[in-house]
Amino acid sequence: MATTNQNGGNRRPRGGRIRAGSSRRAQSEQTELHLLRTATWLFSERGFHGTGIRDIADAAGVAVSAMYYYASSKDELLEAVMRRTLDVLVSSGEETLRDVADPAERLAAVIASHVAFHARNPRAAKVADHEFHALTGQVRQDILQQRDAYETVWSSILSAGVHDGTFKDRGTVARLALLQMTTGVAHWYRPHGELKIPQLCERFAEMGLALMGASREGRALEACDVNLPDTQLLLRRAELTIEPREKPTGL
Amino acid sequence: MATTNQNGGNRRPRGGRIRAGSSRRAQSEQTELHLLRTATWLFSERGFHGTGIRDIADAAGVAVSAMYYYASSKDELLEAVMRRTLDVLVSSGEETLRDVADPAERLAAVIASHVAFHARNPRAAKVADHEFHALTGQVRQDILQQRDAYETVWSSILSAGVHDGTFKDRGTVARLALLQMTTGVAHWYRPHGELKIPQLCERFAEMGLALMGASREGRALEACDVNLPDTQLLLRRAELTIEPREKPTGL
DNA sequence: CTTAGTCTATCGATCGTTTGGACAAATAAC
DNA sequence: GTTATTTGTCCAAACGATCGATAGACTAAG
Numbered sequence: 001m002a003t004t005n006q007n008g009g010n011r012r013p014r015g016g017r018i019r020a021g022s023s024r025r026a027q028s029e030q031t032e033l034h035l036l037r038t039a040t041w042l043f044s045e046r047g048f049h050g051t052g053i054r055d056i057a058d059a060a061g062v063a064v065s066a067m068y069y070y071a072s073s074k075d076e077l078l079e080a081v082m083r084r085t086l087d088v089l090v091s092s093g094e095e096t097l098r099d100v101a102d103p104a105e106r107l108a109a110v111i112a113s114h115v116a117f118h119a120r121n122p123r124a125a126k127v128a129d130h131e132f133h134a135l136t137g138q139v140r141q142d143i144l145q146q147r148d149a150y151e152t153v154w155s156s157i158l159s160a161g162v163h164d165g166t167f168k169d170r171g172t173v174a175r176l177a178l179l180q181m182t183t184g185v186a187h188w189y190r191p192h193g194e195l196k197i198p199q200l201c202e203r204f205a206e207m208g209l210a211l212m213g214a215s216r217e218g219r220a221l222e223a224c225d226v227n228l229p230d231t232q233l234l235l236r237r238a239e240l241t242i243e244p245r246e247k248p249t250g251l
Numbered sequence: 252m253a254t255t256n257q258n259g260g261n262r263r264p265r266g267g268r269i270r271a272g273s274s275r276r277a278q279s280e281q282t283e284l285h286l287l288r289t290a291t292w293l294f295s296e297r298g299f300h301g302t303g304i305r306d307i308a309d310a311a312g313v314a315v316s317a318m319y320y321y322a323s324s325k326d327e328l329l330e331a332v333m334r335r336t337l338d339v340l341v342s343s344g345e346e347t348l349r350d351v352a353d354p355a356e357r358l359a360a361v362i363a364s365h366v367a368f369h370a371r372n373p374r375a376a377k378v379a380d381h382e383f384h385a386l387t388g389q390v391r392q393d394i395l396q397q398r399d400a401y402e403t404v405w406s407s408i409l410s411a412g413v414h415d416g417t418f419k420d421r422g423t424v425a426r427l428a429l430l431q432m433t434t435g436v437a438h439w440y441r442p443h444g445e446l447k448i449p450q451l452c453e454r455f456a457e458m459g460l461a462l463m464g465a466s467r468e469g470r471a472l473e474a475c476d477v478n479l480p481d482t483q484l485l486l487r488r489a490e491l492t493i494e495p496r497e498k499p500t501g502l
Numbered sequence: 503c504t505t506a507g508t509c510t511a512t513c514g515a516t517c518g519t520t521t522g523g524a525c526a527a528a529t530a531a532c
Numbered sequence: 533g534t535t536a537t538t539t540g541t542c543c544a545a546a547c548g549a550t551c552g553a554t555a556g557a558c559t560a561a562g
Contacts, residue, residue: 028507047384049300053552065554066508074552130381133298172445173454180435181428188427195424203424211462220471279541304518314543316520325518 032070035060036084037244039077041251044123048078048134059248078131079139084242085124086143089117090150092237096229097153103161104214105226110157111182111208112201116234118186119197121243125186154179161212166221168213178208198231283321286311287335288495290328292502295374299329299385310499329382330390335493336375337394340368341401343488347480348404354412355465356477361408362433362459363452367485369437370448372494376437405430412463417472419464429459449482 038060042051053074057064071077096113100106118125135143154175161167182204195203206223214221289311293302304325308315322328347364351357369376386394405426412418433455446454457474465472 031507045384047298047300049298050385052550054550063509064552065510068553069507072553133296134301170454170458173451174458176435176439177432177455177458180438181432184427184431184435187431194422200424203421204428207421207425207428207462210464211458213461276540282541303516305516315518316544317542319519320541323519 031062031066033241035062035067035070036077036080036242038248040081040124040127040242041244041248043078043081043131044126048127048131059250061250075134075136075139078127078134079143081124081242082128082131082135082143085121085128085240086146086150088121088238088240089114089125089128090146092117092234093150093153095237096234100227100229102226103157103164103166104209104216104221106157107161107167107208107212107214108205108223108226109229110154111178111205112229112231113234113238114179114182115185115201115204116197116231117238117240118183119189119200120235120238121240122186122189124240124243125183129183129186151175151179158212161214166212166214166216170212174212178211182208197235201231201234202228282313282317284492286313286318286321287328287331287493289499291332291375291378291493292495292499294329294332294382295377299378299382310501312501326385326387326390329378329385332375332493333379333382333386333394336372336379336491337397337401339372339489339491340365340376340379341397343368343485344401344404346488347485351478351480353477354408354415354417355460355467355472357408358412358418358459358463358465359456359474359477360480361405362429362456363480363482364485364489365430365433366436366452366455367448367482368489368491369434370440370451371486371489372491373437373440375491375494376434380434380437402426402430409463412465417465417467421463425463429462433459448486452482452485453479 035056039051039056042055042059045051046055053064053067056077057067060067067077071080093110093113096109097106100109132140132143132147155172158167158175158178162169185200185204189200202223205226205228209221209223209226216225286307290302290307293306293310296302297306304315304318307328308318311318318328322331344361344364347360348357351360383391383394383398406423409418409426409429413420436451436455440451453474456477456479460472460474460477467476
């Protein structure tokens, strides 16, 4: 229960490397990523306020002050996690929607993109979803604006579909319901569960279309009636460097 | 920025009352409720770990140690909030389902009950939804079990409907999607928004039935095709004494 | 030799919790 | 009906532990 450091002989020697890197600069980048991944893991598990900087440093196998070389405060650590996460979420969505015109296909596409991202990066997504309340000041405004912009994409897809008769008009709550149920994937998805990511995306696209009462020429639209984006492509776009793929070694 | 107490002259005199009560015992109950409501408000706003006991005491207008007269620890405060919340959520659901047999009507009923509860008690519901990770030990097990039992009710409704052909088979994920989208109501619902609670319940029942592809004799089921529980009844059952109906005065 | 990167050690502030009464309402004694 | 005693409720002050953050020494790569 040492307060200062509890992995005494286990720490790598001074200036030691996490992975053999060529230059010092490459090594520095590795360390920063390692710290962000560890922070993401802990934030997702215990929440931002429930995680101490010593928890992060210990789990990452570095000294507390080494963290402050990369981030000038704990809040900045959270900011980095949220910014990187939202950036990839938004850009992967935009790219996937780029050349899709039909409202039903657009809805299926944005659902699939969103679900793929949240299933592939559950911890980072959880942090972005849960820890918004821990942000303050300008950062909070920025992140909020980015999230609003993303939700506006969903809104316009829905209203376009309502306007041309593809969807039933279910009001503003439809967007909120769709976002909640797809974002929720991050909270329960397990890689070795019932469904793999491609099937999961298709299933959610199906449920989303059904929820909106999607139809063409009087016939209800199923997921198999619309072109779904290629899942491999979705997963490549959703790749997030700070998502921790395994439990921190020092935990 | 006094550390000990920041509402100096504003506090009521020693032994003063929040509301005029008859007996001392009645007064004590009022104070306990007042503390739980204040805690619920702050937990929902800043999270459990983001809320200090001094924050709660100050917002409630009592001394820190007065809190320890009612709860022997901060964790016990959270426990009380979550237990009371889940108890009402579960029992109101059970009561509403008591004499409903048809799967489609049961789904609509449980959705309406869930949505009504989350719209009426958003802060307590948010705490129960978000702060589970802050629980430890036996309490965590208990709450988890209660939540699992509640979700099992949903599962059996869905599988009954799938079995008799009312619903399409959308696997386990359907339950998770439905629960996420309905629980999410607590995060965005505002009393003066687009919809009042009765309309909100109906809308969600509609979306839920659509999501499950509910149909009878080949015809798709709408919300108007099934009997929805009386919303006034739902709201009475969902009444939660610890839900803070207004911002704490000392905030 | 310079400096990027990491260390140990420590800071003041705040954390959850405890102590030892103060005081009023309820009860008992007269 | 007044006074004394007990009980229930709450407070101010302080405790040790832990919090986020910093200072300054040291190492090794460039």
